[in-house]
Amino acid sequence: MKKLGLIGYPLGHSFSKKYYMDKMEKENIVGIDYDLYPIPSIIEFPSLFTDGNTTFVGCNVTIPYKQAVMPYLQELSDEAREIGAVNCITIQHLPAGATKLVGYNTDAYGFEKSLRRYWNPEKHNKALVLGNGGAAKAVLYVLKKLGVSVQLVSRSKSETAISYEELSTEAIAATHLIINCTPLGTFPDVDVCPPIPYDGIGQDHYLYDLIYNPEETLFLKQGRLKGAVTKNGFEMLVLQADKNWEIWQQAK
Structure with a gap:
């Protein structure tokens, strides 16, 4: 066995x-x-x-x-x-x-294929990536591959990231791809979300959340109510799982 x-x-x-x-x-x-x-x-x-x-x-x-x-x-x-x-x-x-x-x-493979479902290279050529921990690594790799310019946002300002406090409504309005790589909103803490100015979100926005439980996080709900396209991380999870299986079978 x-x-x-x-x-x-x-x-x-x-x-x-x-x-x-x-x-x-x-x-x-x-x-x-x-x-x-x-x-x-x-x-x-x-x-x-x-x-x-x-x-x-x-x-x-x-x-x-x-x-x-x-x-x-x-x-x-x-x-x-x-x-x-x-x-x-x-x-x-x-x-x-x-x-x-x-x-x-295979996180990169899963994220890219899943993101592309609603990604518009003309609309979504700039991105805000929320969180700069391990979960963001594959996301940043894919965005670089796609030629998307990225601004990292984190709890604390650093050489590579701005803080949430520095994120203005205008910056949100001008950046139509927003990706949540933090655990904020994961079950059972479903009543929290990244502290961004959601008033800047509109119909041209695409909000992607790596979280898949719950199906719709508060982050995604706020985007949907503003007319944005939204997507959770479940498809990414399935795609990377299938890719893993393919790799294991080829390695026999």
């Missing part, structure tokens, strides 16, 4: 496990199991695939290990290298107990 899984800590409800188990059941795929591996420290990661554990052939990576896992890898995809974060790993078991681990970033 080959094993796949998700590493992170802590791991509560997992979209990944349910998605892959349902996929295997629907498509009658046998001989593969997908499980959760909540490891309190990244130093425990090698124990999953060494010491004779040759059935462990790949995994997803979530918070807080998307960067911390990289020193354990022998190879990176171009996207993972440029983004500086990994969310998918293949594990090849070689003779004499050796292993080769290759890291990928």
Whole structure:
């Protein structure tokens, strides 16, 4: 039985496990199991695939290990290298107990394909990216690829970001693509949202939220009420999950 899984800590409800188990059941795929591996420290990661554990052939990576896992890898995809974060790993078991681990970033693939559904390159050639943590890395990579100019917005002003306090209604009105990469509004804290001047939003705006639970965050609701096009992160999640599966199958 080959094993796949998700590493992170802590791991509560997992979209990944349910998605892959349902996929295997629907498509009658046998001989593969997908499980959760909540490891309190990244130093425990090698124990999953060494010491004779040759059935462990790949995994997803979530918070807080998307960067911390990289020193354990022998190879990176171009996207993972440029983004500086990994969310998918293949594990090849070689003779004499050796292993080769290759890291990928499929968040970028999922985000780009999902964003393009409503993206207008003429209207949406400037973006505000809310939050400059790990979740923003793949988003920034894709926006750069698409030629979109970006202003990062964070709680504190820095060399790369302005603070929310500096964000004016005029700046919102002039920037028609706004992407939330913060956890603000995630269930169960559904009554909060990024503190931006929503009065500047209009019908030319496209608001994208990486959050998928709830289906409509307060951030998206505020945009919708102002006439903006809105999209949550669920499709991105499904697209990256399918891409991960494709990578694991090709690595056999």
